[in-house]
Amino acid sequence: MNPLAMLDAAGVEDCRPWPRRVLSRPDWSALVAALKADAQPALLALWADTAQVHALLLDEAMATVLPVSVAVEAGRYPALSPARPLAAWFERLVHDLWGHVAEGGRDARPWLDHGRWPHAQPMAPRPGPPSTAANPPELLPAEAEDLMQVPLGPVHGLIGEAMHVRLTARGDAVLRAESRLGYTHKGTLVLMRGKSPRAAARFAARLAGDATVAHSLAFARATEAALDMAAPPRAAALRAAMLELERVAGHLDALAVQADAAGLAGLHSMLSTMREHLLRGIGAAFGHRLMMDCVVPGGLAADVAPDGVAAILAPLEALEPDLPLMRRRCQALLGRLDGLGVVSRVAAFAWAAGGVVGRAAGRAFDVRRFDPACPAPTPPEEHVGDAATRGRVRLAQIADGIRLVRAVLAALPEGPVSVALPTASGEGIGCAESVRGDVWHWLRLDHGQIAAAFTRDPGWSLWPLAEAAIAGARVEEADAILHSFGLAASPVDL
Amino acid sequence: MPRRFLPGPLPAAEPSGPVDAETTASLAARLNAAAQRRLGRSLAIRHVNTGSCNGCELEMRALRGALYDLERFGLRFVESPRHADVLMVTGPLTRNLRAALEAAWDATPDPKWVVAVGDCAVDGGVFKGSYAVENGVGTALPVDLTISGCPPTPARLLAGLRALLEAHAGER
Ligand code: SF4
Numbered sequence: 001m002n003p004l005a006m007l008d009a010a011g012v013e014d015c016r017p018w019p020r021r022v023l024s025r026p027d028w029s030a031l032v033a034a035l036k037a038d039a040q041p042a043l044l045a046l047w048a049d050t051a052q053v054h055a056l057l058l059d060e061a062m063a064t065v066l067p068v069s070v071a072v073e074a075g076r077y078p079a080l081s082p083a084r085p086l087a088a089w090f091e092r093l094v095h096d097l098w099g100h101v102a103e104g105g106r107d108a109r110p111w112l113d114h115g116r117w118p119h120a121q122p123m124a125p126r127p128g129p130p131s132t133a134a135n136p137p138e139l140l141p142a143e144a145e146d147l148m149q150v151p152l153g154p155v156h157g158l159i160g161e162a163m164h165v166r167l168t169a170r171g172d173a174v175l176r177a178e179s180r181l182g183y184t185h186k187g188t189l190v191l192m193r194g195k196s197p198r199a200a201a202r203f204a205a206r207l208a209g210d211a212t213v214a215h216s217l218a219f220a221r222a223t224e225a226a227l228d229m230a231a232p233p234r235a236a237a238l239r240a241a242m243l244e245l246e247r248v249a250g251h252l253d254a255l256a257v258q259a260d261a262a263g264l265a266g267l268h269s270m271l272s273t274m275r276e277h278l279l280r281g282i283g284a285a286f287g288h289r290l291m292m293d294c295v296v297p298g299g300l301a302a303d304v305a306p307d308g309v310a311a312i313l314a315p316l317e318a319l320e321p322d323l324p325l326m327r328r329r330c331q332a333l334l335g336r337l338d339g340l341g342v343v344s345r346v347a348a349f350a351w352a353a354g355g356v357v358g359r360a361a362g363r364a365f366d367v368r369r370f371d372p373a374c375p376a377p378t379p380p381e382e383h384v385g386d387a388a389t390r391g392r393v394r395l396a397q398i399a400d401g402i403r404l405v406r407a408v409l410a411a412l413p414e415g416p417v418s419v420a421l422p423t424a425s426g427e428g429i430g431c432a433e434s435v436r437g438d439v440w441h442w443l444r445l446d447h448g449q450i451a452a453a454f455t456r457d458p459g460w461s462l463w464p465l466a467e468a469a470i471a472g473a474r475v476e477e478a479d480a481i482l483h484s485f486g487l488a489a490s491p492v493d494l
Numbered sequence: 495m496p497r498r499f500l501p502g503p504l505p506a507a508e509p510s511g512p513v514d515a516e517t518t519a520s521l522a523a524r525l526n527a528a529a530q531r532r533l534g535r536s537l538a539i540r541h542v543n544t545g546s547c548n549g550c551e552l553e554m555r556a557l558r559g560a561l562y563d564l565e566r567f568g569l570r571f572v573e574s575p576r577h578a579d580v581l582m583v584t585g586p587l588t589r590n591l592r593a594a595l596e597a598a599w600d601a602t603p604d605p606k607w608v609v610a611v612g613d614c615a616v617d618g619g620v621f622k623g624s625y626a627v628e629n630g631v632g633t634a635l636p637v638d639l640t641i642s643g644c645p646p647t648p649a650r651l652l653a654g655l656r657a658l659l660e661a662h663a664g665e666r
Binding site: 114116119159185188190202207210257273 | 541543544545546547548549550551552553554555556558559560561571573585586588589590591592594620621624625626627644645647648
């Protein structure tokens with residue numbers, strides 16, 4: 001049976017704007033079997049609460065999101081990973097945080113839990129004694145004696161992420177790359193629980209500094225959906241502009257990091273200078289250079305400064321004439337990335353890869369389509385899927401982002417920038433387009449307090465795709481490929 | 495060997511908005527003089543991420559960028575703690591990264607200094623009290639300088655490093 005038809009027949013629980021289906025255990029197992037035979041819908045996320053396991057599916061053709069749940073019985077639920085490999089990563093998380101066991105799952109190794117927490121399963125009603133998970137964490141063993149293992153991390157790069165990628169190589173050729181995350185796990189979901197949405201927004205804003213607007217906005221939209229309300233028009237417009245500004249700054253940073261790693265000092269300096277001017281303008285307009293805590297449930301924490309629009313437009317105007325020069329100088333970088341780290345179109349769809357990685361591979365999915373305050377973005381033109389194409393997509397998005405910011409600010413509505421939140425109950429889902437792609441937040445409010453919450457950063461699909469893209473490359477190319485993905489550990493480690 | 499000292503107080507608040515170019519230039523000049531005159535060589539900094547959200551890294555990268563041009567002032571970032579004088583630590587110190595931080599410290603030759611960068615590294619920041627964090631770098635290592643902010647701006651980072659350099663020079 002078609003998986004979508006199965007979901008149509010299921011019972012629903014109130015969740016806005018997308019109702020959540022609740023399946024019996026046999027129906028969930030039947031859904032897993034149906035998903036094995038059908039590539040659609042794609043899996044965005046899998047998470048849990050104390051009673052149920054939830055999956056977020058995406059029907060790409062209809063641009064519809066399908067949350068679907070199954071009850072956990074005696075601490076177990078039927079695994080989804082046999083039908084959707086991405087689910088294996090989430091199943092490990094669900095086990096480490098809630099203790100629910102995925103029956104028939106593809107990978108039962110611990111992930112977030114490195115055996116260092118005071119108690120295991122911190123989200124369970126009764127957390128357990130400390131686990132005996134290995135630290136340093138357990139990775140797959142090398143199967144043959146002539147294989148060499150090359151570690152990258154746990155702190156990677158000059159000023160970079162805390163993560164660990166282990167390459168298994170024969171001579172110069174990488175046979176397998178395995179990433180090990182969880183190092184930056186901060187217990188964010190537990191910290192959010194029991195708080196008001198305004199208080200919990202500080203944690204959403206700190207999932208990833210380079211996607212703080214996107215996470216804050218997706219979280220705010222989930223809250224507003226749960227409460228069946230909307231931010232005022234001026235806030236909606238400013239949010240759209242802030243999101244573009246964050247992405248323009250993020251693409252400049254990602255390219256600067258790549259130029260730095262490639263030893264292209266002139267290009268690094270040009271890109272960092274452009275970014276710095278932009279951040280100073282943003283700081284003048286919103287009081288924070290990264291716009292952290294500026295987007296809150298109900299609207300914005302504060303209106304843009306009186307001369308803030310001018311402060312934003314000035315660096316954009318200065319930047320625009322330099323774009324052709326920037327593109328030309330980036331050729332030196334992109335030339336080295338030609339053909340490296342290919343993500344195929346099929347893989348991009350199967351793993352629901354968003355952002356530059358998805359677009360460079362021919363998957364144009366972009367959640368800005370759900371935002372009436374955002375003018376239509378320009379779709380990408382090529383889909384080779386390699387690191388060089390990802391770089392070109394970044395360049396195109398910088399130019400497009402500048403265009404969109406200007407269009408939004410030129411028609412900025414007057415009026416308030418926030419509304420008070422009622423102390424009510426409800427369940428909602430929100431999304432926003434970050435520098436890495438689509439960010440999703442789900443939450444359930446109980447009399448104005450967060451009863452349960454989860455977030456899906458695009459990194460969930462990008463880490464496994466980066467692993468696959470590095471396999472087959474040469475050892476010395478691994479760094480450049482990793483950098484081209486612009487990965488972050490914190491929003492995935494939670 | 496005395497390793498701990500009290501650096502001069504940092505400016506209480508950062509002017510929001512564009513950094514005053516003159517202030518930055520004069521900070522830079524003092525930094526340069528202190529680095530060259532007293533140390534006779536540049537100060538090597540190793541960044542250690544103990545669970546940051548990456549906001550602090552964004553501002554540290556901005557500091558390294560052209561407009562602040564650290565290397566001109568005798569400050570540079572290095573890849574290995576073995577070549578470092580200063581560990582600049584970001585993040586609330588997650589339990590899962592404590593061993594990595596201690597390994598970086600052990601690998602750094604004496605004399606060495608620890609700078610806690612950002613509210614998280616200072617005392618855990620918003621993550622203070624979580625089962626998964628150890629509430630800042632100071633719970634694992636002796637901290638010589640704290641630079642607060644979430645994240646601290648590049649100008650504030652520069653002021654902090656200047657304070658470190660001057661105190662360091664005065665100690666010799
Ligand atoms: S201090 Fe703020 S910006 Fe820095 S790591 Fe912590 S939350 Fe992120």
